[in-house]
Amino acid sequence: MAREGKPFACLTCYDATTARWLAKAGVHILLVGDTAAEMILGFTRTIDMPLEVAIALTAGVKRGAPDVMVMADMPFMSYQADPGEAIKNAGRFMTEGLADIVKIEADATFAPLLERMTRAGVPVCGHVGSRPQLAALSGGYTGAGRTPREADQIVADAVALERAGCVMLLIEAVPEELTQRVIEATTVPVIGIGAGPAPHGQVLVLHDLLGMSETPPRFAEPVAQLGAQLQAAGAEWVRRVSERRIGGSGGGHRDVTPGNSTGIRTPSAGEQNTGTHSPSSAKDHASPIQRQQ
Numbered sequence: 001m002a003r004e005g006k007p008f009a010c011l012t013c014y015d016a017t018t019a020r021w022l023a024k025a026g027v028h029i030l031l032v033g034d035t036a037a038e039m040i041l042g043f044t045r046t047i048d049m050p051l052e053v054a055i056a057l058t059a060g061v062k063r064g065a066p067d068v069m070v071m072a073d074m075p076f077m078s079y080q081a082d083p084g085e086a087i088k089n090a091g092r093f094m095t096e097g098l099a100d101i102v103k104i105e106a107d108a109t110f111a112p113l114l115e116r117m118t119r120a121g122v123p124v125c126g127h128v129g130s131r132p133q134l135a136a137l138s139g140g141y142t143g144a145g146r147t148p149r150e151a152d153q154i155v156a157d158a159v160a161l162e163r164a165g166c167v168m169l170l171i172e173a174v175p176e177e178l179t180q181r182v183i184e185a186t187t188v189p190v191i192g193i194g195a196g197p198a199p200h201g202q203v204l205v206l207h208d209l210l211g212m213s214e215t216p217p218r219f220a221e222p223v224a225q226l227g228a229q230l231q232a233a234g235a236e237w238v239r240r241v242s243e244r245r246i247g248g249s250g251g252g253h254r255d256v257t258p259g260n261s262t263g264i265r266t267p268s269a270g271e272q273n274t275g276t277h278s279p280s281s282a283k284d285h286a287s288p289i290q291r292q293q
């Protein structure tokens with residue numbers, strides 16, 4: 001698409017169900033970002049993203065959207081400390097995580113690692129500009145490339161990363177003129193976030209787009225208010241439960257058997273009209289809110 005001059009759309013995604021819907025929406029790349037640390041796990045920093053969780057989430061996204069390109073964000077310290085470890089971890093994202101491409105936050109000093117990753121057969125997207133995994137050094141989640149020296153360095157980083165084998169670049173939170181310079185200095189598709197309209201592709205954190213983030217970045221314009229809708233849906237459920245306004249009883253469990261597009265499983269004879277998932281297990285897993293006799 002980038003070659004044809006058509007912009008492509010990327011979004012972060014962290015689970016199979018959301019991936020399925022975003023695939024139906026026609027989103028071109030799903031990024032399993034280390035922002036999952038914040039959006040999914042409730043940390044305040046992306047550097048807290050555990051590697052094992054990132055791999056598992058990536059596989060879930062790919063299972064939900066097998067036909068969409070899935071990019072796995074390599075977490076903090078999964079690629080910085082040791083090149084051998086980095087290549088093995090990237091390989092895990094591709095085999096266990098089913099990722100099509102991995103992303104690392106990098107500058108020109110990562111070129112030797114990127115050459116090795118490329119030689120090993122790992123497609124890599126190099127993330128330049130503002131690099132949130134460096135927040136402890138750079139004084140928080142800040143913009144980048146504001147001084148001429150910093151801007152020149154970012155252009156040099158992008159060029160070095162492409163030369164080292166990166167098949168894609170992502171540029172975060174830089175002035176539009178700098179994005180333009182990076183696009184002109186490189187030949188691979190460039191994805192932007194908070195970097196102006198010029199890049200070949202654009203990415204946003206899904207929760208920012210959906211209106212679910214309490215403090216979205218200034219450049220993220222929400223297109224929905226799902227946070228408020230989720231709250232309203234939860235409140236409606238609370239109301240229905242308190243008023244005993246619960247519809248239906250009996251079977252109708254979810255069925256994830258391939259080929260069953262309804263998702264509803266017909267109950268077997270022994271399960272008819274029990275109204276519970278499993279009578280014995282329901283008893284075994286007594287709720288913290290004890291049932292009144």
Ligand code: KIV
Pocket residue numbers: 012031032033034035036046073170172193203204205
């Ligand atoms: O982790 C992430 O979600 C990202 C995007 C903000 C680009 O890297």
